[in-house]
Amino acid sequence: MTxxxxxxxxxxxxxxxxxxxxxxxxxxLAGGGDWDEVxxxxxxxxxxxxxxxxxxxxxxxxxVPVFMSEGYFxxxxxxxxxxxxxxxxxxxxxxxxxxxxxxxxxALAGIVVERALEAxxxxxxxxxxxxxxxxxxxxxxxxxxxxxxxVRATGPFAEVAAVFTDQxxxxxxxxxLAGERNxxxxxxxxxxxxxxxQVAANGARAVRYTDPVGTHPGIxxxxxxxxxxxxxx
Numbered sequence: 001m002t003x004x005x006x007x008x009x010x011x012x013x014x015x016x017x018x019x020x021x022x023x024x025x026x027x028x029l030a031g032g033g034d035w036d037e038v039x040x041x042x043x044x045x046x047x048x049x050x051x052x053x054x055x056x057x058x059x060x061x062x063x064v065p066v067f068m069s070e071g072y073f074x075x076x077x078x079x080x081x082x083x084x085x086x087x088x089x090x091x092x093x094x095x096x097x098x099x100x101x102x103x104x105x106x107a108l109a110g111i112v113v114e115r116a117l118e119a120x121x122x123x124x125x126x127x128x129x130x131x132x133x134x135x136x137x138x139x140x141x142x143x144x145x146x147x148x149x150x151v152r153a154t155g156p157f158a159e160v161a162a163v164f165t166d167q168x169x170x171x172x173x174x175x176x177l178a179g180e181r182n183x184x185x186x187x188x189x190x191x192x193x194x195x196x197x198q199v200a201a202n203g204a205r206a207v208r209y210t211d212p213v214g215t216h217p218g219i220x221x222x223x224x225x226x227x228x229x230x231x232x233x
Contacts, residue, residue, distance in 0.1 A: 004037040004058035011045030017192040028220040049081035068103030069143040099226040109150030115210040126159040126181040133164030190214030
């Protein structure tokens with residue numbers, strides 16, 4: 001039996017850096033020997049999700065969505081584009097497993113903490129985990145909230161809260177929420193893009209933005225863990 005791993009990402013026609021992290025994670029995993037093939041596929045870039053398995057000869061395939069939450073893309077787009085019937089699909093002698101998205105894995109709480117510390121966060125700072133969110137799908141924000149709870153339980157910071165770009169509490173509320181504390185915003189995104197780097201915010205003593213969680217090298221280990229767990233379930 002030959003085995004393949006597919007990293008399914010969003011990609012972008014507008015931002016050339018959007019797929020860099022997925023490609024980097026695939027390169028890191030390709031040398032590990034766990035799979036005969038390590039492939040990548042995207043919703044908005046080539047190679048496309050719909051053609052992800054073109055040329056793939058493996059009879060056993062595991063798809064890991066490199067997304068930060070469950071929602072429209074993981075629940076509808078990936079299954080439709082890749083013609084999957086759910087977590088387990090058997091078609092023409094091939095077994096295809098699809099895992100939960102990267103963002104729900106408990107290890108990401110540790111990566112949130114690492115990103116904050118990399119940006120110089122200290123014990124007295126307020127840490128804000130920035131997610132996309134949407135009022136149309138509750139699952140979009142639940143992964144962020146779960147990671148916030150994990151960081152609160154184990155992290156060294158005075159305050160940890162979730163903020164969002166498309167729902168409340170909104171990113172614009174960070175200065176008010178931080179009050180007298182310095183604020184560090186950790187983007188809970190899969191790739192480079194929105195809100196990366198150091199940014200000044202009106203009304204706050206200091207607001208720092210870390211690199212996105214999804215670009216951390218430790219994400220490759222999370223992908224591997226999700227894939228191997230699915231293969232033995």
